[in-house]
Amino acid sequence: MGVWYATREDVMRALDSKLTARNSAQVDRALESASRDIEALCHRRFYPELGTRLFDWPNAQGARPWRLWLDDSELVSVIALSSGGTVIASTDYLLEPNRSGPPFNRLEIDLDSNAAFGGGDTHQRDISITGLWGYRDDETAAGALAAAVSSASATTIAVDGPAAAVLGVGSVLRIGTERLLVTGRVMVDTGQSLGGSGLTAQANAVSVAVSDGAAFAVDEVLLVESERMLVVDIAGNTLTVKRAWDGSVLATHDAGVDIYASRALAVARGALGTTAATHSLAAAVQRWDPPGPVRDLTIAEAVTQVTSESAGYARTRKSGEGGTSERSMDATALSGLRQRVYASHGRKARVRAV
Structure with a gap:
């Protein structure tokens, strides 16, 4: 995979649809296309x-x-x-x-x-x-390693606690002098279990009791048995979640069931010209951040591609609209966003090549 200017999770949240759970490869392909199209539009690569x-x-x-x-x-x-x-x-x-x-x-x-x-x-x-x-090397602290990386060939790393919530498939990380590309997420045991009286199989049963709410983060995806849940708020030791997230099935869960979270990351090592190395426990993890408008356009382009593919790149007119039986989907807002990104981040002179 190339470097993307948004993550798979960004697009999944924007779609907020069960479709994404079955079509992560489709979302990834849309992100790859969107990122390369934006480079062509702006006549520059943004990643370091x-x-x-x-x-x-x-x-x-x-x-x-x-x-x-x-x-x-x-x-x-x-x-x-x-x-x-x-x-x-x-x-x-x-x-x-x-x-x-x-x-x-x-x-x-x-x-x-x-x-x-x-x-x-x-x-x-x-x-x-x-x-x-590249364009810039803007970074955000993304926690620390929860376990040492003892081999330069290891392809999975564990990030400490809720800090992993800010990372997604497509994130560019830096640990020391090495850069890594996140290619997947792996669920690991958080060490906590479902408290209270458990959860019923109802969409409005959204309060999850835990022993330590500070060990979780808003926007983190949890796995309780086979159901995924999105953490939308935290108050003390109670998590407010969105049930049956990511296309999983709403189910009943007894108290004491282990809670898992996607805090282990599958990574491509030694990316972007760097050399894979070993890293110690608690080594700082930095996330590279693309420019905000570029990220927004990447998400919009990817969402448009996914939804357009689902609609066959056309939509049937309603009764009384006249004309032919199909029309293109309205992309006025997307066109405006493209123009704004080109105006703010496009390269207008001395391009020669991309």
């Missing part, structure tokens, strides 16, 4: 990727001899820069524009230094830049 990229010097840009336009290779930060095999110190170059931080679209030699581009045997791939490429 570590790597080395090479540039010709001199090139066909027609720029000043101290200025390198990065074109589609936007920079967040530089780790190492060299030209013609000569290392250029971090004090000898400038990242521009400097008015708002990344993304940087050009790199300039500081004219107050003795550094210069060129000097290689040929102009081809004369400049080498190792750095973090």
Whole structure:
């Protein structure tokens, strides 16, 4: 899977439909399409990727001899820069524009230094830049590891307690210097059981008594026997839930039944140019956050694709509407959202490639 700008859970909440439980692959496919379409719309990739990229010097840009336009290779930060095999110190170059931080679209030699581009045997791939490429590296703390990751090849990690509620399939995580892509969720025992007198098989039986409400989080999905429940509120040691969530079946549950939550994550290791490593217990987990409007458009595009597929990309007219027997679904609001995202995050110049 590629990097998505929203999670499977985002789309499932937006749909609020049993359909999503049986069609997670359909939602994933819609997210992949939506994310790539937004990159094409905005002429940029938003996610951070570590790597080395090479540039010709001199090139066909027609720029000043101290200025390198990065074109589609936007920079967040530089780790190492060299030209013609000569290392250029971090004090000898400038990242521009400097008015708002990344993304940087050009790199300039500081004219107050003795550094210069060129000097290689040929102009081809004369400049080498190792750095973090992309739009921005905005992160949110997402708890800590509940268990050490003792192998660089391990494909499942456990996140401490309710912090896992802010993560979903498609999230980009960072632990230390390693980035990971969340590819699935696994239910694990929370160590707590159903209190009170249990639960009846009624949609309005929404109060779940637990021994420690602080161990759960709003928006967390719980599993009690074979029924999934969405936590919508917490008051003391009572959880208010939405029953039969995610297409599961409403059922009766006796007191003392174990409560599970999806706090173990299936992950792809060493993602986005990083190297898989071991991590200690309680190591901090960071979640990369795409720009808000980009995330909103990704969800909207994915929801539109899923619902349009279900309707055969058409809808029958009601009696008296006239015309042909089918029409396209109204996408006026979606078109407006696309325009707003392009206006706020689209790249309008020096694109060259995506």
